[in-house]
Amino acid sequence: MVLGVFTDRYSRTQIGEMLQGTLYDLSALNALCKQARWNVVGPAFYSIHLSLEQLGALIEEQCEEVASALNCIGLPAIVQRSNIDLNSEILPIPEGFLMDRQVVDLVRERFQVFHTLSKGRQIQLREHDVLSADMLRRISSRLEKQLRTVAASHLAA
Numbered sequence: 001m002v003l004g005v006f007t008d009r010y011s012r013t014q015i016g017e018m019l020q021g022t023l024y025d026l027s028a029l030n031a032l033c034k035q036a037r038w039n040v041v042g043p044a045f046y047s048i049h050l051s052l053e054q055l056g057a058l059i060e061e062q063c064e065e066v067a068s069a070l071n072c073i074g075l076p077a078i079v080q081r082s083n084i085d086l087n088s089e090i091l092p093i094p095e096g097f098l099m100d101r102q103v104v105d106l107v108r109e110r111f112q113v114f115h116t117l118s119k120g121r122q123i124q125l126r127e128h129d130v131l132s133a134d135m136l137r138r139i140s141s142r143l144e145k146q147l148r149t150v151a152a153s154h155l156a157a
Contacts, residue, residue, distance in 0.1 A: 016075040018121040026086035030059040042100030047153035
């Protein structure tokens, strides 16, 4: 992936901060999906479990894309758990078993936060790097489509 041309170091730093913030949030969402997948109970258990597994795999792919974008602009991708916990704005879900409907609601809420954060980053990035802004838009769109599958899983039971 070739990202935009930078006019100064400030632009690269700003772009890096927004991409790293996205990576933190995606990593937090991935951990949240695992937690939910392993602890969902109820009539829709199996379909939600499978849908969350697919969503987690998609999130992993998006993490790879963002990490590669960071590397392309000469910045390291930071994905240590302690950094994710400190810097992500995605709240964890409660520990323990969760009913299928509750899981769907919690996952939807967290993804809405991600979508809002991503939208803000896209707006800021457009000033510095249209390609990175478009990458974030595509990521949000992909995740939104897969999230619909999770929501539909609950209705199928």
